[in-house]
Amino acid sequence: MSTGDTEPIPINQHMRRNPPIEGEAEAITKAQNGDSEAFELLYSLHKRRVYSLCLRMLGNIAEAEDLTQEAFLQLYRKIGTFRGDSAFSTWLHRLAVNVVLMHLRKKGLTQISLEESLEPVQDDGPRKDVGARDLTLAGSIDRVTLERAVENLPPGYRLVFVLHDVEGYEHNEIADMLACSIGNSKSQLHKARMKLRELLRTGERKEQAV
Amino acid sequence: MTDKRSFTKDTTKMDCAHFQERLPELFESGADLGADEHLRSCSNCAALVRDLEYIAQQAKLLLPLHDPSPTVWTNIQSAIQRDGVNLERENKSPVKHP
Numbered sequence: 001m002s003t004g005d006t007e008p009i010p011i012n013q014h015m016r017r018n019p020p021i022e023g024e025a026e027a028i029t030k031a032q033n034g035d036s037e038a039f040e041l042l043y044s045l046h047k048r049r050v051y052s053l054c055l056r057m058l059g060n061i062a063e064a065e066d067l068t069q070e071a072f073l074q075l076y077r078k079i080g081t082f083r084g085d086s087a088f089s090t091w092l093h094r095l096a097v098n099v100v101l102m103h104l105r106k107k108g109l110t111q112i113s114l115e116e117s118l119e120p121v122q123d124d125g126p127r128k129d130v131g132a133r134d135l136t137l138a139g140s141i142d143r144v145t146l147e148r149a150v151e152n153l154p155p156g157y158r159l160v161f162v163l164h165d166v167e168g169y170e171h172n173e174i175a176d177m178l179a180c181s182i183g184n185s186k187s188q189l190h191k192a193r194m195k196l197r198e199l200l201r202t203g204e205r206k207e208q209a210v
Numbered sequence: 211m212t213d214k215r216s217f218t219k220d221t222t223k224m225d226c227a228h229f230q231e232r233l234p235e236l237f238e239s240g241a242d243l244g245a246d247e248h249l250r251s252c253s254n255c256a257a258l259v260r261d262l263e264y265i266a267q268q269a270k271l272l273l274p275l276h277d278p279s280p281t282v283w284t285n286i287q288s289a290i291q292r293d294g295v296n297l298e299r300e301n302k303s304p305v306k307h308p
Contacts, residue, residue, distance in 0.1 A: 036290075040283075043283060043286070047277055047278055047282070047283075048274045048276070048277050048278075049274050051274070051276070051277065051278040051282075052274030052275075052276070055276075056272075064278070065278050065279060065281070065282050068278045068282050069282050069285050069286055069289075072282075072286050073286060073289055073290070076286075076290055137260075137261045137264050137265070141264070141265070141268050142271075143271040143272065146265075146268055146269070146271060146272060147272060150272065161269070162272075165265075165266050165269035165270075166269045166270070166272045166273065171238070186234050186235075186238055187234060189234070190233065190234035190237070193262045193265050193266065194262070196265050197258070197261045197262065197265060200265070
């Protein structure tokens with residue numbers, strides 16, 4: 001396992017991942033007026049990120065494709081209501097996140113509200129790291145290892161981690177998407193990173209023991 | 211008589227707990243963590259900060275790589291054509307693009 005010796009950058013200096021896309025605004029207007037080619041263009045511009053979000057949240061290709069389909073059908077129904085108050089990708093992601101959360105509720109979280117579904121059960125929480133012996137992760141994580149660790153995060157942590165650290169959304173955008181507070185988004189992200197550290201360190205210890 | 215070593219250890223633990231409670235806000239504020247007094251004297255918390263920064267950096271490795279299969283678009287098209295009436299669009303609002 002190796003990823004080279006790149007220096008960690010400050011955690012708050014996050015690169016934006018959703019810059020405006022050339023031709024998108026025009027395609028939105030045309031799609032709002034029923035232009036099917038414009039809708040197809042929007043699909044091709046955003047299918048990868050929507051699918052990736054669904055796949056990370058469900059860990060199953062068939063389900064992820066079903067939900068990607070559902071998200072774009074919802075887009076087709078609702079595109080007329082997009083007013084441009086937020087970036088289109090943020091708006092579409094909010095829609096996709098709702099589709100994913102609805103699906104997760106149907107699978108077993110039916111009694112849980114959106115805010116609560118973002119709160120993992122107590123046992124899943126990361127531990128405070130007071131007095132633990134040191135073992136730094138720097139230089140030791142590759143894509144596959146991290147991907148596996150993310151899969152093992154509780155859904156609420158995973159969603160905020162993917163939206164912020166992977167997709168590059170800001171906390172205010174995530175709060176808007178998930179209908180939660182900015183503080184809640186920040187707190188979930190921190191807990192997600194702490195839990196990931198725990199999972200990655202556990203993995204390293206197991207490897208060293210072999 | 212107070213055990214000096216245990217007192218120091220407890221104080222350090224309290225400092226660590228306090229520091230880690232503040233950590234989410236410190237990260238988000240963009241503060242220079244290298245200048246933090248506790249961090250300069252606590253190797254455990256320094257390692258924690260390094261790890262969390264490293265995890266956030268490595269998360270970029272997870273950018274989407276795969277597209278859904280072509281079947282997804284075929285199904286979307288079919289659903290729109292088949293259920294066109296049921297998929298009646300919601301009211302349009304005046305468009306205001308950024």
